Amino acid sequence: MTEFEAGKNGRKTTGRRAGVERRDFLKIVTMAAASLGLPAAEAASIAKGVAKGLKPSVIWLHFQECTGCTESLLRVSHPGVAELILDLVSLDYHETLFAAAGYQAEDALHSAMSQNPGKYICVVEGSIPVNENGIYCKVAGRTALDIMKEVGSNAGAIIAIGSCASWGGVQSSGPNPTGAKGVPEILKMQGISKPVVTLPGCPANAYNFLGVALQYVTLGKLPSLDALGRPMFAYGRLVHSVCPRRAHFNEGRFAQKFGDEGHRSGYCLYKLGCKGPVTHANCSVQHFDDVVGAWPIGIGHPCVGCTEKSQAFTVPMFTTADIPNPQPSWLFPPVNPNRAPMSPMSTGVGGLVGGALLGAGLMVSKKITSAAKEEKKEEGEHGA
Amino acid sequence: MEPNRRTLFKMIGAAGAAVAARSASAHETPAPPPDAAGLLYDATRCIGCKACMVACKEVNNLASDPVSRGGLYDDPVTLSAYAKTVVKAYWKEGANAYVKSQCMHCIDPACVNACMMGALQKRAHGAVTWDGSRCIGCRYCAVVCPFDVPKFEWASAFPKVVKCEMCAPLVAKGELPACARVCPRQATVYGKYTDLLKDAHNRLKTEPDRYFPKVYGEHDGGGTQVLYLSKADVSFQDLGLPALGDDPVPQTQQQVQEGIYRGFIAPISLYAGMSVVLWRRRTQKKEENA
Numbered sequence: 001m002t003e004f005e006a007g008k009n010g011r012k013t014t015g016r017r018a019g020v021e022r023r024d025f026l027k028i029v030t031m032a033a034a035s036l037g038l039p040a041a042e043a044a045s046i047a048k049g050v051a052k053g054l055k056p057s058v059i060w061l062h063f064q065e066c067t068g069c070t071e072s073l074l075r076v077s078h079p080g081v082a083e084l085i086l087d088l089v090s091l092d093y094h095e096t097l098f099a100a101a102g103y104q105a106e107d108a109l110h111s112a113m114s115q116n117p118g119k120y121i122c123v124v125e126g127s128i129p130v131n132e133n134g135i136y137c138k139v140a141g142r143t144a145l146d147i148m149k150e151v152g153s154n155a156g157a158i159i160a161i162g163s164c165a166s167w168g169g170v171q172s173s174g175p176n177p178t179g180a181k182g183v184p185e186i187l188k189m190q191g192i193s194k195p196v197v198t199l200p201g202c203p204a205n206a207y208n209f210l211g212v213a214l215q216y217v218t219l220g221k222l223p224s225l226d227a228l229g230r231p232m233f234a235y236g237r238l239v240h241s242v243c244p245r246r247a248h249f250n251e252g253r254f255a256q257k258f259g260d261e262g263h264r265s266g267y268c269l270y271k272l273g274c275k276g277p278v279t280h281a282n283c284s285v286q287h288f289d290d291v292v293g294a295w296p297i298g299i300g301h302p303c304v305g306c307t308e309k310s311q312a313f314t315v316p317m318f319t320t321a322d323i324p325n326p327q328p329s330w331l332f333p334p335v336n337p338n339r340a341p342m343s344p345m346s347t348g349v350g351g352l353v354g355g356a357l358l359g360a361g362l363m364v365s366k367k368i369t370s371a372a373k374e375e376k377k378e379e380g381e382h383g384a
Numbered sequence: 385m386e387p388n389r390r391t392l393f394k395m396i397g398a399a400g401a402a403v404a405a406r407s408a409s410a411h412e413t414p415a416p417p418p419d420a421a422g423l424l425y426d427a428t429r430c431i432g433c434k435a436c437m438v439a440c441k442e443v444n445n446l447a448s449d450p451v452s453r454g455g456l457y458d459d460p461v462t463l464s465a466y467a468k469t470v471v472k473a474y475w476k477e478g479a480n481a482y483v484k485s486q487c488m489h490c491i492d493p494a495c496v497n498a499c500m501m502g503a504l505q506k507r508a509h510g511a512v513t514w515d516g517s518r519c520i521g522c523r524y525c526a527v528v529c530p531f532d533v534p535k536f537e538w539a540s541a542f543p544k545v546v547k548c549e550m551c552a553p554l555v556a557k558g559e560l561p562a563c564a565r566v567c568p569r570q571a572t573v574y575g576k577y578t579d580l581l582k583d584a585h586n587r588l589k590t591e592p593d594r595y596f597p598k599v600y601g602e603h604d605g606g607g608t609q610v611l612y613l614s615k616a617d618v619s620f621q622d623l624g625l626p627a628l629g630d631d632p633v634p635q636t637q638q639q640v641q642e643g644i645y646r647g648f649i650a651p652i653s654l655y656a657g658m659s660v661v662l663w664r665r666r667t668q669k670k671e672e673n674a
Contacts, residue, residue: 251438254568271568271569325478328473331456333472335474335622
């Protein structure tokens with residue numbers, strides 16, 4: 001087990017002291033790999049990386065936020081937050097989870113930055129105000145803007161966790177007095193070009209964070225991202241596409257109001273304002289904090305679209321979602337059935353065949369009548 | 385065969401144009417009845433949930449469609465004796481759309497004009513409804529309808545003509561038509577015709593980027609009490625609504641009929657021609673017998 005004992009800063013990464021056996025450790029890593037959507041074999045490479053002491057140094061910054069994302073993270077159990085921060089990552093700075101305070105905490109931040117320049121993961125929770133030079137949010141006498149610039153410019157990768165960090169969140173919706181903006185926008189303003197992963201959500205699902213962080217440290221790369229910087233493995237599909245209530249939508253069965261017959265029967269919540277049809281997220285398959293059904297639609301509340309800038313905090317919660325480009329199932333009847341139009345060639349051929357038949361018929365009938373006439377004539381001659 | 389309607393219609397149209405192009409302005413533009421109600425369908429709002437189809441079947445007691453695709457139960461593909469309204473899909477890169485089809489409740493309906501017995505008539509609120517006690521089952525209504533709406537119960541021993549009647553029995557009780565009642569997004573709304581028209585134009589004005597700049601049914605085919613709005617880059621023909629022009633459909637019918645009998649020239653020449661043929665045959669027979 002010596003390989004597990006080599007830790008950073010003289011701290012044991014795992015072993016009996018932390019109460020984690022090798023078996024349990026591998027279990028944790030396997031779960032982490034599973035939450036990334038990686039095959040089980042990749043769990044071994046994660047385990048190897050972690051065992052080698054390659055725990056990613058994580059610096060977690062809090063700005064304008066409610067700490068909901070951290071709270072969500074604290075409640076995961078596969079792996080639990082204790083295993084996470086003691087075994088899988090080296091959480092070097094986190095204002096909520098710190099035992100240290102004041103200068104000690106600030107020192108930790110600076111030593112983490114100087115020890116792992118260009119390697120550490122900078123996680124940002126919360127939006128950053130820009131109005132009045134950002135005086136609305138200060139930590140240790142410095143504005144969020146300054147801290148972001150310093151920590152962000154030396155980071156290996158930046159993860160914006162939660163909707164606030166991703167685009168500004170609730171603070172950024174009108175009238176936005178502090179000028180709250182998301183991390184990608186701020187970095188662009190400051191001219192810092194670092195890879196940024198956004199994990200919008202209110203809160204973000206902690207497993208999506210774990211997946212990104214562990215993939216970065218073990219495989220050395222970030223997951224594939226969509227145009228808004230969101231990992232495809234988590235934000236590649238619409239909530240609507242994998243919603244357990246989808247069958248009710250397809251049959252037109254909607255809960256009309258909260259508590260009615262349809263609502264209690266688990267009908268589709270679209271009419272109550274569900275934003276599932278326009279919201280990219282994996283909540284419907286990866287519920288929050290391992291509690292089965294712990295996601296809005298699971299508890300009978302319409303999806304509020306918290307991962308989408310165009311929906312959350314801008315479209316009222318109980319207003320039905322606008323679906324600009326719906327994706328009809330192939331089972332829908334098409335407006336114009338795919339009947340092949342008649343080509344000029346086929347029309348011509350058909351005409352020729354029809355004409356020939358008509359002509360032939362005419363000739364046959366003529367022949368018959370003339371034959372009959374002649375017979376009559378003959379009969380007449382015989383009779384005469 | 386389905387396409388016959390259109391071809392026949394074209395023939396009638398061509399004949400009518402040739403025979404009686406002069407009297408085009410004779411027909412007055414019809415006005416909707418003063419109490420006219422209608423439906424406004426907004427394709428930009430429709431989410432394709434088929435709630436209207438289900439509700440329509442329920443309130444109208446329509447049997448399940450025995451002809452369906454892929455082994456699906458009751459999955460109508462087009463209007464039929466089993467479905468008075470059907471939601472269809474239009475596929476186009478970046479601009480998919482749904483469209484709900486049902487009777488358009490024309491202001492001057494072709495079916496009413498074609499119905500020799502008066503079984504189909506515009507009744508309360510201008511809804512075109514069918515009276516079974518008068519119907520003789522000629523199905524002229526189905527042939528003449530430019531929207532292919534009235535359907536015949538081919539499988540029944542005592543067949544009816546099935547078409548949307550704007551839920552006339554429900555409306556008489558003060559309720560909403562089923563499709564408008566259940567629509568989760570007010571893609572289909574029921575109301576006074578004049579209000580709906582105003583509402584439609586308001587939508588076009590407030591969100592010009594969202595809509596195709598036209599209210600289908602305001603003038604088309606002489607005007608219909610069911611109005612349509614489409615997405616900016618999807619035309620109404622894409623949605624399967626025919627380009628009818630602004631003249632009421634029965635006008636063409638009337639032009640053809642009146643044109644044929646104008647001055648009684650056509651009947652006289654027809655009978656004259658037939659007489660000539662008969663006379664010649666008689667004289668020929670006489671010669672033969674002689």
